[in-house]
Amino acid sequence: MKETLILASRSPRRSVLLKQLGIPHRIKPSSVEETRREGEPAEAYAERLAIEKALDVSRRTTHPALGADTIVVVDECILEQPRDDEEAFEMLSQLSARTHRVVTGLALALEGKLLGATVSVTEVRFRALEEGEIRRYIASGEGRDKAGSYGVQGLGGGLIERIEGEYGTVVGLPLSLTIALLREHGVLQEWPLEGTRSAELL
Incomplete structure (x- = not known):
């Protein structure tokens, strides 16, 4: 690998996915304010935030910075992280027995x-959820820091009927697009990296 990659995100899930790919990196969260512009399409919003995060962090390091942002969209309404348990209940009730889109923007920047x-888009279909299981899931605390109030990689996987598209997009980092972006701009010359062993990824 040519240079150490900086992950411009405080999401532990994105770091886990990079480790899964065997890509060494350091974490340096951005200070970008996440505010949607009036009338801004979901895909454009996610991509813009990813770009702003990557640029923000890249100005504070000499290493390439990878920014990402994930949002959940249903009926063109964007569901971000819930402010409290009641908002989480409203979100999960809205997703019950329906298909929604998970949009993840991805950006790479170097020295500003x-x-x-x-942008990667994956469709997720929830099964019909009972009120009691929604409230018990919320009480687990798993969805408090996640767009749409759920995490596909944990208990939230039990809420899902099917996924159409890349799984990593729903977690927060589309794996194939990440590899392609890093290779295209010379951050990765090859993948998997020479010397990477499967035991290291578990």
């Missing part, structure tokens, strides 16, 4: 210059 950006 954008190298590239892309």
Whole structure:
């Protein structure tokens, strides 16, 4: 690997996914305010935030910075992280027995210059949820820091009927697009990295 990658995110899940790919990195969260512009489409919003995060962090390091942002969209309404348990209940009730989109924007920047950006969209179908199981899931605390109030990689996987698209997009980092973006701009010359062993990824 040419240079140490900086993950411009405080999400532990994105760091886990990079480790899963065998990509060494350091974490440096951005200070970008996440505010949607009036009338801004979901895909454009996620991509813009990813770009702003990557640029923000890249100005504070000499290493390439990878920014990402994930949002949940149902009926063109964006569901971000819940403010409290009641809002989480409203979100999960809205998702019950329906299909929604999970949009993850991805961007790479170096020393204040954008190298590239892309967006990944995955469709997720929830099974019909009972009020009691929604409240018990909320009480687990798993969805408090997640867009749409759920996490696909944990208990939240039991809420889901099917996924159409890349699983990593729902977790917060589309794996194939991440590899492609890093290779396109020379951060990765090859993948998997030489010397990576499967036991290290578990």
